[in-house]
Amino acid sequence: MIRIDGLTKRFGDRAAVDDLTFAVEPGRVTGFLGPNGAGKSTTMRMILGLDRPNAGTVTVNGHSYVGVARPMREVGALLDARALHSRRTARNHLRCLAQTNGIADKRVDEVLQLVGLESVARKRAGSFSLGMSQRLGIAVALLGDPKVLLFDEPVNGLDPEGIRWIRELMRGLAGEGRTVLVSSHLMSEMAQTADHLIVIGKGRLIADIGIGEFVRQGSNVLVRADDQDRLVPHLVEAGGSVQQGTDGSFVVTGLEPRRIGEAALAARVVLTELTPQRSLEQAYMDLTRDSVEFQASAV
Ligand SMILES: Nc1ncnc2c1ncn2[C@@H]1O[C@H](COP(=O)(O)OP(=O)(O)OP(=O)(O)O)[C@@H](O)[C@H]1O
Secondary structure, three states: OEEEEEEEEEOOOOEEEEEEEEOOOOEEEEEEEEOOOHHHHHHHHHHHOOOOOEEEEEOHHHHHHHOOOOOHEEEEEEOOOOOOOOOOEEHHHHHHHHHHOOOHHHHHHHHHOOOOOHHOOEEHHOOOOOOHHHHHHHHHHHHHOOOEEOOOOOOOOOOOOOHHHHHHHHHHHHHHEEEEEEEEHHHHHHHHHHOEEEEEEOOOOEEEEEHHHHHOOEEEEEEEEHHHHHHHHHHHHHHOOEEEOOOOEEEEEOOOOOHHHHHHHOOOOOOOOOOOEEHHHHHHHHHHHHHOOOOOOOO
């Protein structure tokens, strides 16, 4: 469990993280979202004690992570996959870290196998592709078998097979009861991986919400029904607005699928389709529209 309370980090007169409060619960994958420059990496660095906050506190499993004797056993982190000794072999890189954290050598071979790098374990890390470096970074994060894991853009540079592997790995780690916080800009990926979302913009909390609820909020729902004429007045009475489609369907705004189902039950009309139409990407774009700092203009 990670607890962040009133966390603030300023660079000069600019707040990169501004009075942020949220908790990351164990047993689920929490997606950490926000536009470029929102403060995600800075927040992760403060969780790890790599940046010192100007105000507020961070605790990991109930205590401050700064000054912990064997940090890799408490928290595993992938922040920047390229941050490694490029002349060391992958295996040596892991062995050095294992030694300084009191981790047995055999764990090095275990994590190399886990991330699929055994065949290149004796190659220099500097010769690795971005995807291989990501895998090595993940091996580092897993080395101490920690209960808390932070991943900053872990799918960067991975091929589709690698992306699926990461997804299953994260789901598996959360399934074992670990705390998993992962940042990403790939909404389709987050939709498949995360259970919960923390969304920030310009250093401030925008949403702390379950992924299902996030997508449902304010969504449109495509509806088909046996007797539309009987159903529509019930939907309007329930607070929905209805827009007629061209193919016998219609779109309801302002009501969740459950409320539409209840209105259909009251009207004694059979629903033949009930499809929420908002994607995670659309929900995210709607929510963060006012927090985007760097925006390209239309050509
Ligand atoms: N060491 C630093 N010195 C000065 N400004 C910094 C420093 N680190 C981060 N910042 C600034 O803090 C803000 C937040 O940056 P951060 O990297 O945390 O955002 P992010 O959400 O991770 O962005 P991205 O999605 O682009 O990786 C940005 O405006 C950035 O320029």
